[in-house]
Amino acid sequence: MMMKSFKSALLFSVCAIALVACETPGGTQSGGTSSTDEFLPDDQQGLTDEELAAQGPNGGANGQSGTETFALSDCEPECDYPREALDNPDSLLSKRMVFFAFDSDQVKEEFNDVLIAHAKYLASNPDVSVRLEGHTDERGTREYNLALSERRAKAVRQFLMLYGAPAESVNVYGFGEELPLALGSTEEAYAENRRAELVYDGNDLSQ
Amino acid sequence: MHLLQRTAVSTFCFVSFLCVSLGFSGAAQAVLEIRITQSSDLARPIAIVPFEWQGEQALPTDVSSVVRTDLERSGQFKALAEEDMLAKPSAGSRINWQNWRTLEMPHLLVGKIRSTGEGRYAVDVQLFDVNRGRQLLGYSYPATAKTLRRTAHKVADEVYEEITGVRGAFSTRIAFVSVETRSAKDRTFSLQVADADGHAPRTVVRSSQPILSPTWSPDGMHLAYVSFRNRQAEVFAVNLRTGKEQKLSGFDGINGAPAFSPDGNQLAMALSRSGNPDIYVLDMKTRQLKQITRGYSIETEPSWSSDGDTLYYTSGRTGSPQIYAVSARGGTPKRVSFEGGYNASAAASPDGRNLAMVHSQRGSYRIAVKDLKSDLFRVLTDGPQDESPSFAPNGQMLLYATQKGGKGVLAAVSLDGRVKQELLLTEGDIREPAWSPFNNGQ
Numbered sequence: 001m002m003m004k005s006f007k008s009a010l011l012f013s014v015c016a017i018a019l020v021a022c023e024t025p026g027g028t029q030s031g032g033t034s035s036t037d038e039f040l041p042d043d044q045q046g047l048t049d050e051e052l053a054a055q056g057p058n059g060g061a062n063g064q065s066g067t068e069t070f071a072l073s074d075c076e077p078e079c080d081y082p083r084e085a086l087d088n089p090d091s092l093l094s095k096r097m098v099f100f101a102f103d104s105d106q107v108k109e110e111f112n113d114v115l116i117a118h119a120k121y122l123a124s125n126p127d128v129s130v131r132l133e134g135h136t137d138e139r140g141t142r143e144y145n146l147a148l149s150e151r152r153a154k155a156v157r158q159f160l161m162l163y164g165a166p167a168e169s170v171n172v173y174g175f176g177e178e179l180p181l182a183l184g185s186t187e188e189a190y191a192e193n194r195r196a197e198l199v200y201d202g203n204d205l206s207q
Numbered sequence: 208m209h210l211l212q213r214t215a216v217s218t219f220c221f222v223s224f225l226c227v228s229l230g231f232s233g234a235a236q237a238v239l240e241i242r243i244t245q246s247s248d249l250a251r252p253i254a255i256v257p258f259e260w261q262g263e264q265a266l267p268t269d270v271s272s273v274v275r276t277d278l279e280r281s282g283q284f285k286a287l288a289e290e291d292m293l294a295k296p297s298a299g300s301r302i303n304w305q306n307w308r309t310l311e312m313p314h315l316l317v318g319k320i321r322s323t324g325e326g327r328y329a330v331d332v333q334l335f336d337v338n339r340g341r342q343l344l345g346y347s348y349p350a351t352a353k354t355l356r357r358t359a360h361k362v363a364d365e366v367y368e369e370i371t372g373v374r375g376a377f378s379t380r381i382a383f384v385s386v387e388t389r390s391a392k393d394r395t396f397s398l399q400v401a402d403a404d405g406h407a408p409r410t411v412v413r414s415s416q417p418i419l420s421p422t423w424s425p426d427g428m429h430l431a432y433v434s435f436r437n438r439q440a441e442v443f444a445v446n447l448r449t450g451k452e453q454k455l456s457g458f459d460g461i462n463g464a465p466a467f468s469p470d471g472n473q474l475a476m477a478l479s480r481s482g483n484p485d486i487y488v489l490d491m492k493t494r495q496l497k498q499i500t501r502g503y504s505i506e507t508e509p510s511w512s513s514d515g516d517t518l519y520y521t522s523g524r525t526g527s528p529q530i531y532a533v534s535a536r537g538g539t540p541k542r543v544s545f546e547g548g549y550n551a552s553a554a555a556s557p558d559g560r561n562l563a564m565v566h567s568q569r570g571s572y573r574i575a576v577k578d579l580k581s582d583l584f585r586v587l588t589d590g591p592q593d594e595s596p597s598f599a600p601n602g603q604m605l606l607y608a609t610q611k612g613g614k615g616v617l618a619a620v621s622l623d624g625r626v627k628q629e630l631l632l633t634e635g636d637i638r639e640p641a642w643s644p645f646n647n648g649q
Contacts, residue, residue, distance in 0.1 A: 141552040142419050143464040147484040147505040173439050178417035181391045
């Protein structure tokens with residue numbers, strides 16, 4: 001008995017440490033890295049923090065400190081993105097999810113800009129690769145949903161390639177209904193779970 | 208001697224699974240409870256007298272109680288309450304037939320458990336036809352403390368078959384997937400195996416990534432299943448005796464929906480290696496892969512007919528899923544389901560006569576059965592989230608996954624829809640049930 005509770009405590013500690021370890025990079029991402037790491041469009045280089053903050057609707061609005069804020073670039077979504085643009089929380093590239101209608105693998109028009117941005121990013125950075133992970137809501141059988149989720153990811157790949165992403169940079173994976181983002185059996189949860197996520201290695205915003 | 212060795216091996220496996228379980232979760236074994244939610248009005252009355260045991264210490268298993276629970280759970284029997292018994296004989300020589308005829312009990316089961324040495328027992332049972340005053344069955348089963356429960360299931364199997372003419376499935380097992388969700392990014396998936404009555408669930412495979420679609424090999428020794436451990440759907444098999452795992456299919460794209468052929472020599476799967484998911488058959492010996500369907504839509508969820516000649520599968524070729532049949536050697540597919548706009552996940556009954564499937568009407572997913580000879584289509588369950596139908600090896604019950612209180616639970620329904628039961632696990636969501644074949648690999 002003693003042994004068991006000791007073991008549980010030990011396991012708990014290990015898990016706690018693992019959690020802390022996982023928290024750190026996530027915190028860095030949402031809190032913003034130092035300004036030198038960020039992608040600043042050419043026309044905004046050299047502006048002061050105050051000037052940057054005053055420019056855009058996002059300036060300071062997301063609660064970040066002044067050093068990390070600046071306006072959206074004029075070139076989006078069709079920029080010639082530098083590699084570090086992926087870390088810019090104000091770029092379209094920070095959006096990594098597209099959502100689908102029930103039982104559909106059609107990419108909705110509202111996600112065109114986001115996907116064009118990612119396509120251009122991949123075109124500008126041919127050494128970067130992205131995982132497209134498709135998901136479904138819980139309705140319907142699991143294996144059928146597995147197939148449907150892969151079709152969603154493939155539809156996104158098709159779109160990215162249409163806008164210049166190299167085929168070899170885009171990997172497609174179907175996860176079916178197994179990893180819902182939202183729990184519960186409501187229409188809202190279903191809508192949130194019918195998605196494709198763009199996952200860049202080592203750059204998982206989890207957003 | 209051989210039998211003893213086998214027992215020792217399976218006991219060892221159980222212990223190691225238990226350790227794995229404790230090591231990972233730090234919690235005690237979860238308990239599965241079965242609740243009968245609807246019984247049949249056609250159930251046959253039977254009197255099961257509590258078996259006599261004169262030992263000083265209580266037995267680890269109440270054998271006659273397990274027999275009674277098994278028989279009642281089948282929905283085919285309704286056992287007489289103990290307090291209504293006028294006498295409690297333990298052997299045929301002490302039966303007063305009039306007592307049981309007065310109670311209108313057509314069948315009577317009596318028994319006695321004797322000690323035959325240290326930790327060894329003999330379970331003597333007799334089944335009687337009360338109206339004729341005639342013995343139908345008489346067995347003496349040797350048992351140990353560990354095998355008493357298994358013996359009870361054997362007794363239930365014999366009684367069931369003697370009276371209904373259908374082989375009992377109480378000695379079989381079920382596999383299922385249980386999921387503990389701590390957050391959207393932190394889950395534990397466990398592939399578990401339990402006795403058919405939910406007793407002794409044990410974890411066979413555990414992963415932080417999804418596990419789905421477990422399916423039994425016909426010899427009861429292996430489970431094939433889909434694992435995302437490498438962040439993509441691949442098919443693995445686990446040996447239930449050794450716990451050893453083996454990757455069976457890891458092509459690019461989806462490797463899903465595994466199903467062993469009835470002779471165990473082939474594995475049908477859905478693979479999307481050439482674009483859209485299609486049905487393939489993998490020869491387990493030569494490792495040769497044969498493509499069976501060539502669709503431009505989703506083709507998945509293959510299920511073998513009991514003679515191994517036909518594969519039933521789900522196809523989205525008309526825009527919504529429907530069941531099709533194709534020769535297991537390939538050929539022209541034929542549509543099988545025409546009822547409503549959604550039919551998927553077919554399971555062929557062991558006698559080849561019926562096809563169970565998930566049927567959706569107005570967004571409610573239910574288990575339905577189609578009689579392949581008469582085309583009679585019956586919806587057996589109430590939905591709204593019923594899926595993964597799996598036949599008992601004797602074809603009498605269908606096990607399926609459903610939801611209750613926002614939690615995944617397993618449920619079973621008799622083929623005539625009269626008997627319904629729920630299997631409740633104390634922890635986690637349960638889903639993806641698969642009923643084992645008669646062979647239990649032990």
